[in-house]
Amino acid sequence: MGGDYGPSVIIPAAISALQQHSDLHVYLVGPQQEIQSHIKNTRPYTDRLHIEPASEVIGMSEKPSAALRRKPDSSMRKSLELVRDGKADACVSSGNTGALMALATVLIGTLPGIERPAITAELPNRKGSVTNMLDLGANIDASAEQLTSFAVMGHVLSELADGINNPRVALLNIGEEAIKGRDSIKLAGDMLSNQSQIDYVGYIEANEIFDGNVDVIVCDGFTGNNVLKACEGITRFLYNQLKTEFTSGLWSRAVSALVWPLLKRFHRRINPDQYNGASLLGLREIVIKSHGSADSNATLFAINKAITEIERQVPQAIQDRVAQLLLSADNED
């Protein structure tokens, strides 16, 4: 029910996913009548498309605490309960991020050794691969221990979901300025330098995020959220400037008719939709946050991301890796 468009984009995305994956089952969770009104010809998938009724909806601006305490029959809570109870393998939601984080942490719980989940997303880079960045807003601050656990989780995701061998992990810091970064970051750097399981390559600065020289970038959620949103904002700004440049003046307009297909292709290439689907890493089960403004194509990307994480058993792999690290830390003591 979540996001700016609700069932009108989520249901077509779910049906496309059923088309793509012949062994996939989808539960649509929400007010039964409203869902049914959006379903037209789904006969080919009747046995794999299920409606799970939920009478309440959590609003996009509701406080996480309210989502926890009130609305026992919300579609978000019901979806997470399906995962908790083993009826579904993953939950994909376009709803209120704060509420999703809070409900998922309470209903599903975090993995042993993980204090708090982190929001993780894939960013494009110049090398044509992807860089996972976390945390993007689940934790306002992060202790050295938390940053270290984000590094482990990012490492596992990059290895399993993106197929990157021995991913390079960096901490986001500020370099040449007055202040050489937070104590928590320096301490996390020391902790990561003192282990051999993860290829920790040191600090990077934010202007290097898109260079593709590292595979995982770790930071606190306040910084990560601001950095990601600033990148969204400047991309929109630059694209608008570019359009203005190509449509002002007669010659520009003449040329722009020729060039429009190229511009459109460029826009598609940098379109954040194809990177839609942020993983709430550190939970015992798979929960994917789809962007509130995602269209059905972008929502399909998020569903496919969930499927990949199911196939690669990401939570189990994180748990194993965290246990290994704790074990090797014990041995070194």
Added chain:
Amino acid sequence: MGGDYGPSVIIPAAISALQQHSDLHVYLVGPQQEIQSHIKNTRPYTDRLHIEPASEVIGMSEKPSAALRRKPDSSMRKSLELVRDGKADACVSSGNTGALMALATVLIGTLPGIERPAITAELPNRKGSVTNMLDLGANIDASAEQLTSFAVMGHVLSELADGINNPRVALLNIGEEAIKGRDSIKLAGDMLSNQSQIDYVGYIEANEIFDGNVDVIVCDGFTGNNVLKACEGITRFLYNQLKTEFTSGLWSRAVSALVWPLLKRFHRRINPDQYNGASLLGLREIVIKSHGSADSNATLFAINKAITEIERQVPQAIQDRVAQLLLSADNED
């Protein structure tokens, strides 16, 4: 002597500034012989171009503490001493930001009521005007009081240097996510809401930085530095993607020959050079940080920024406004 190119870009910029401003005097501070080797035909400006000898240079990666304790005859220290001693009205440096902050704070000092200076830069926006953002890296964290003083300083700069009437001031925060921002930000918001001198418009999120709906954006230095550098990084990334799009395939290449002048104009328009020159606001005198990689055109922008701040007496105006605010706060008590 600072920056990636040293005197080879700084001296041509200084000479252009002398050409533009018939009443300007420039001190070039550094090793006399090295400076003289870069000066060719400056006869027209001999009476307005002065060399101030300094035998030492602070390296771009030297620690601020080392710059403070060692090198009593560094070009950076000598430049700031000229300002402190009233021989110069402003200092422009492309050198080590941390060292510049530390030396300026010690040698020149902050204004009454200002605990710490803040680094401030102009960003372009969709409305075609500029938005001042601070702090960009002088302070790793910022208390509510510091954020409030940044708001006052940004307000004054926007009014005086950019000629914006009653500038709109916002705090950078994260909105819809799990966590609704730091306590220091909420408290600063309360403090700014309780005064009537400054048009405080509330929180904005980082994706709105370039929308031009506010004139001043206030944040801590760690966040500001990361946001600004991420924007630099993604701009470079997008421009490279665009070039790739326009040079792959025969048709694209044919079109791109026509379109190249437009692309170059676009690049010039978004070129950060024209926004070069970050003000170290809150000091008793004017200190401008030019980007380390600035060419002589960009350096000229930074010098012109210093001249504007001298003409508008920015530090005096900040001092007056802070005094007014403290006075009105006392009256309200």
